[in-house]
Amino acid sequence: MVGDRRRLLLLVVLVGGLAAMSVHYGTVVDDQRPYPTQSEVLADYEGHVGEEVYFWMTVESVRPDAVVARSAGLRLTIPRPVPGVVPGDVVQVHGTLRPGRVVDPERVIVSPRSDLLAMYVISVLGAALAAGAFLRHWSVDPGAWAFVPRGEE
Amino acid sequence: MADLLAHVLAGYVLGTLLVGARESIPSRFVPVAMVGAALPDLAKVRLLVPSELISSTLGVPFSWLALHRLGGAVAVAGVGALLFRRGERPRAFGLLALGVASHFLLDLPVKRADGFAPPYLYPLSMARPPAGGLYLSSDLWPTLVAAVAAGAVWVGARRRGRS
Numbered sequence: 563m564v565g566d567r568r569r570l571l572l573l574v575v576l577v578g579g580l581a582a583m584s585v586h587y588g589t590v591v592d593d594q595r596p597y598p599t600q601s602e603v604l605a606d607y608e609g610h611v612g613e614e615v616y617f618w619m620t621v622e623s624v625r626p627d628a629v630v631a632r633s634a635g636l637r638l639t640i641p642r643p644v645p646g647v648v649p650g651d652v653v654q655v656h657g658t659l660r661p662g663r664v665v666d667p668e669r670v671i672v673s674p675r676s677d678l679l680a681m682y683v684i685s686v687l688g689a690a691l692a693a694g695a696f697l698r699h700w701s702v703d704p705g706a707w708a709f710v711p712r713g714e715e
Numbered sequence: 716m717a718d719l720l721a722h723v724l725a726g727y728v729l730g731t732l733l734v735g736a737r738e739s740i741p742s743r744f745v746p747v748a749m750v751g752a753a754l755p756d757l758a759k760v761r762l763l764v765p766s767e768l769i770s771s772t773l774g775v776p777f778s779w780l781a782l783h784r785l786g787g788a789v790a791v792a793g794v795g796a797l798l799f800r801r802g803e804r805p806r807a808f809g810l811l812a813l814g815v816a817s818h819f820l821l822d823l824p825v826k827r828a829d830g831f832a833p834p835y836l837y838p839l840s841m842a843r844p845p846a847g848g849l850y851l852s853s854d855l856w857p858t859l860v861a862a863v864a865a866g867a868v869w870v871g872a873r874r875r876g877r878s
Contacts, residue, residue, distance in 0.1 A: 569797055576793045583786050587837060588766060588776035594834065594841045616829045656828035669828045677853035681718045684858060685756075688720030692749040695727075699743035708800050711743050 600636045603659065615665060616656045621649050629653070629670075638665045650675035717821045717850070717857045719756055724861035725821055726752030726814040731868045733813065735875060742872075744810045751814020754791050755822075758783035784837035788815045821857070824849035 592599050597616045619631035619638065624647055629640045631653055640655055641664055647653065651674050657667035700709040730748025734740050761779040770777040781787040792815055796808035819835050824847030831843040850857050 565801060573794060573797055576790045576797070580781070580787060580790045580794075583781040583784075583790070583838060584777055584779065585775050587781035587784065587787075588770060588778035590841065591778055591780065597829075654826075654828035656830075669830075671826050671828045671851070673851050673853045677851070677855070680855070681853040684855075685719035688718065688723040689753060691720065692723045692726070692746065692753050695746035696750050699746055703800075706800065707798070709798055710800060711741075 600634050604634075604636050607659075607663065608661075611659050611661050613659050614657070615659050616654070617665075618652060618654050621647055621651045621653055623649055631655070638663055640665055640667050640670060642667055642670070644670055644672060646674075647672050648675070652678060717825070717852055717854075717861075719753055721858040721861040722752040722756070722814075722818050722821060723749045724858070724865040725817045726750070728861070728864050728868045729813055729817050730810055731872050733810070735872060740806055740810075744806055747807055747810040748814040748817075750795070751792060751811035752818050754795070754811065754815055755783045755788045755818045757791060758787075780833070781837070783833075784835055785819070786838045788818070823847055826851050 596614070598610050598613060600617065603610050603615065617633055617636070617638070619633040619636075621629055621631045622637065623630045624644075627641070627643055629642070629644050629647055631638060631640065638655075639662075640653070640657075644653070651672050653673075654669075654671040655665055655667050656669045657665045660666050699712055701712045702708075703710045726749040727745060729752075730745040731742075733748070734742050734745055758779045758781075760782075764779075766778045766780070769779075782791060789812065792808060792811035795811050796804045799807040822835070823832055823844060825832070826848045827846040830846055830848065832846040834841045834843050836842065836844075
């Protein structure tokens with residue numbers, strides 16, 4: 563059928579577009595980002611000293627005057643007390659890279675680990691709510707490969 | 716992102732308001748907006764299959780985050796709309812797009828240490844809009860606000876249905 567062929571063609575175009583954007587975005591995103599990536603800093607730490615950086619890192623250890631955090635293979639010290647932070651928390655740190663694996667922070671934002679775990683649980687509830695509400699009103703017509711209003715299938 | 720429940724509830728609120736305002740849109744389209752509000756977070760599939768894994772397997776750069784940008788989310792909504800019957804596709808796309816729009820609006824105010832949100836308008840623009848700095852994705856209160864709003868809209872819709 564013409565309608566089915568048009569639908570298939572549109573699907574191919576859209577999925578192709580998605581694939582192209584995923585590759586293109588992967589190509590440009592690091593160049594467009596105003597900061598070096600973790601792997602760039604790992605590959606040449608000294609070369610990036612003095613540059614502005616922005617990382618999301620997991621807290622490893624906490625001292626009264628500093629926090630040590632890591633992301634992938636990159637471990638950095640934030641030489642500043644961060645109130646309330648405990649190991650396992652996630653910190654966003656924006657600042658300047660200093661010699662000796664230190665980041666001089668302009669701003670640190672803490673996401674507590676317990677809140678992050680709750681967020682994942684709540685998000686699963688959200689997905690279940692959307693799926694449940696949808697399937698209450700719609701069902702699948704396998705012959706037409708389409709969602710149809712429940713009761714009309 | 717705010718958490719997914721906050722997004723889905725926001726989709727419910729907007730979908731219900733739209734359905735209430737337009738008689739041509741039956742209430743079965745409300746959950747379509749809820750699903751739309753969740754679509755950009757399909758990019759979270761990267762927690763299961765990292766972008767780097769696909770990139771190294773295929774030998775080309777790759778980022779799931781394209782799904783969490785305007786172009787990717789609209790394309791996903793287009794695919795979603797094609798899963799409906801012909802006559803319902805425009806409305807399905809409209810409600811999915813409404814949900815997608817609400818998703819980005821709720822993600823803009825998330826606190827970022829450098830003060831800028833990601834380039835949500837990709838591929839139209841790589842500009843990074845200022846982040847609102849209102850809440851963290853892991854904060855509970857935006858979800859509570861969304862739940863209260865959803866509750867109010869639910870009660871309103873039921874009253875309307877009876878009158």
